Amino acid sequence: MTFTALVLNQQDKRTLATVEQLDDSALPQGDVTVNVDYSSLNYKDGLAITGRGRIIREFPMVPGIDFVGRVEQSSDARYQVGDSVVLTGWGVGENHWGGMAQKARVNADWLVPLVAGLTPQQSMMIGTAGLTAMLCVQTLIDAGIQPDRGEVVVTGASGGVGSVAVCLLSQLGYQVAAVTGRLEQNGPMLTQLGANRIIDRSEFEQDARPLEKQMWAGAVDTVGSKVLAKVLSQMDYNGAVAACGLAGGFDLPTTVMPFILRNVSLRGVDSVQCPYAQRMHAWQRLAELLPASYFETACREVSLDEAAACADAITQGQITGRVLIKL
Numbered sequence: 496m497t498f499t500a501l502v503l504n505q506q507d508k509r510t511l512a513t514v515e516q517l518d519d520s521a522l523p524q525g526d527v528t529v530n531v532d533y534s535s536l537n538y539k540d541g542l543a544i545t546g547r548g549r550i551i552r553e554f555p556m557v558p559g560i561d562f563v564g565r566v567e568q569s570s571d572a573r574y575q576v577g578d579s580v581v582l583t584g585w586g587v588g589e590n591h592w593g594g595m596a597q598k599a600r601v602n603a604d605w606l607v608p609l610v611a612g613l614t615p616q617q618s619m620m621i622g623t624a625g626l627t628a629m630l631c632v633q634t635l636i637d638a639g640i641q642p643d644r645g646e647v648v649v650t651g652a653s654g655g656v657g658s659v660a661v662c663l664l665s666q667l668g669y670q671v672a673a674v675t676g677r678l679e680q681n682g683p684m685l686t687q688l689g690a691n692r693i694i695d696r697s698e699f700e701q702d703a704r705p706l707e708k709q710m711w712a713g714a715v716d717t718v719g720s721k722v723l724a725k726v727l728s729q730m731d732y733n734g735a736v737a738a739c740g741l742a743g744g745f746d747l748p749t750t751v752m753p754f755i756l757r758n759v760s761l762r763g764v765d766s767v768q769c770p771y772a773q774r775m776h777a778w779q780r781l782a783e784l785l786p787a788s789y790f791e792t793a794c795r796e797v798s799l800d801e802a803a804a805c806a807d808a809i810t811q812g813q814i815t816g817r818v819l820i821k822l
């Protein structure tokens with residue numbers, strides 16, 4: 496039996512991505528074999544496929560940090576043949592062959608069942624980015640940031656994590672300010688997703704003073720660096736920031752002032768090793784909260800042949816919303 500996969504190899508220190516036919520015997524070790532229906536494109540996939548980030552250390556590698564599919568074979572009692580399963584994180588697509596292939600073989604502990612209320616296609620329109628957005632929103636809720644506390648700002652708003660975060664916050668009744676570098680191109684989409692106002696990213700890219708005018712009860716930051724520093728300096732007293740990304744850089748040129756004078760908390764969010772119960776809760780909330788209009792407004796589907804070009808675009812900040820990869 497053979498299957499189609501995007502395969503990454505390295506030649507002269509450059510990463511090459513080609514669509515290949517592989518034999519089932521090439522699949523890695525694992526207790527569940529899955530017929531993959533969809534994967535999705537995430538920022539980390541972009542870094543891996545283009546080789547712009549040191550995501551992959553062993554080649555050949557099949558990228559794809561998430562997938563949805565049906566169980567073909569299982570030696571784990573939790574999963575039976577035909578079950579719909581979803582995988583995000585756990586180093587899949589980084590150090591274990593990932594979802595950009597018609598077949599994957601993984602550890603059963605890494606899987607979750609597809610939750611009721613989502614189609615397989617919708618689950619990957621959400622994918623790692625959407626799951627992370629939900630974890631960020633839950634982090635703000637856990638920090639006591641209720642809608643009546645004031646406005647919540649989302650940075651990198653037209654990207655995968657950002658667009659889902661805008662939509663989820665709006666559905667939960669928050670006033671949402673969306674920060675984007677592509678105001679003209681993506682303003683209408685962000686308004687449709689529920690942003691109450693849209694702010695040009697350039698306003699967040701100047702050096703921040705240690706403390707600026709208080710503007711935000713909460714924040715979801717996908718960008719890091721100067722943008723996150725600016726957000727921190729503008730947080731309300733007792734405000735909370737959920738930080739999950741580094742699209743603008745992994746540094747953080749800030750001071751302790753927001754923390755020690757305004758009681759601001761900076762909370763990190765990781766989806767890769769998020770425990771099972773928290774993951775399932777997030778998936779259930781996503782199924783309840785995301786309206787059909789999200790999937791229509793912010794998602795598009797591409798073939799495996801188009802994945803490498805999309806990977807290049809996402810590392811350049813040129814992808815809007817979520818890209819679904821059909822296997």
Ligand SMILES: NC(=O)c1ccc[n+]([C@@H]2O[C@H](COP(=O)([O-])OP(=O)(O)OC[C@H]3O[C@@H](n4cnc5c(N)ncnc54)[C@H](OP(=O)(O)O)[C@@H]3O)[C@@H](O)[C@H]2O)c1
Pocket residue numbers: 536537538539623624627650651652653654655656657674675676677681696717718722739740741742743744764765766767809810811812813814815816
């Ligand atoms: N912690 C986790 O578990 C986890 C999980 C998923 C993703 N992430 C991280 O979250 C971030 C977003 O991921 P994603 O999949 O949503 O990527 P994405 O779709 O590319 O979104 C990132 C957005 O950030 C903005 N941006 C891009 N380049 C920028 C730059 N140089 N300076 C400032 N803003 C920039 C763009 O939005 P605008 O054009 O609207 O400004 C872009 O759409 C990435 O850093 C990713 O690694 C972390």
